[in-house]
Amino acid sequence: MTVEGAQVIADDWKYPAPYDFYDATADMEDYKEFVSPAQWPDRFWQVRHGEDLVGFFTADPGDDDRCEISLGLRPDLTGDGRGLSFLQAALALLETEGLTQLPIMLSVAAFNQRAIKVYEAAGFTIVRTYTQPTNGSTYDFIEMELRKH
Template sequence: MTHHFTVLTQRQAETIAYTWHYEGDYAFYNLEADEDDLAEFIDAEQRGQSVFAVTSDGELVGFVSVMRPDAETVDIGLGMKPSLTGNGSGRAFVTSILDFVKATYAPHRITLSVAAFNVRAIRVYEACGFEQTGSFQQPTNGSTFTFIQMERQESPQNQSF
């Protein structure tokens, strides 16, 4: 599956925010579950040029947000369309995001945070070369949750230019 990346449009943001609903424990990732997250995601000014739609064959299949906390690091946050999760396509999805980030930003390090209960995603990230570096407590969705910090070092041989 070939993925394409473009700056997320308002229509795409609203589609994700209001129609992408995950089941069971993963409902934690429904944007409507946290008013602050929802407001930030649907506000085009706050998103700026740092949130990208991931499409395949013209279909919106995911998104990735990119932050540059320093000149050597890119921090990502991502989401995959609910109907595509849990079917073995996560590694290809994350790999395409990593290729995009490396080609666009050439970071020395890529970081992300993931809810500790999301063992499925943690396994995918580890298979893509991320290592756990710590954890923290984050108030969100009306409670406080543990998040795992993960990091992937980018050496010259990992660069795909």
């Protein structure tokens, strides 16, 4: 990731409701983390198609022997079947980074059934549900883990 790429994602990517929950500007603490390299996870990639910034992917192999991932597609590229191939490419990158030996985890807002279906299609299963304060309120989230093959 570059600072410029993170700034474009944080400032310019605006999702339609209810996915505007994922706008970086929806929570200023999340926004500051997204645009501050000192707060970035161990691995933070921008995804480009030619010159176009189309997505991002993070992988954070933490101290707890698991790798937490997050990802996002540019708003105009969501909702029409690109999510699974994007996620599969991200998981292939984890393999080249040698991170697939760890449990691969992600969290998703419980309302986001569209993303949950993509994650399940890629082999993730639900581990637990929890609530978390963000975006000025408290929301339900689902933690998922990639099944080992």
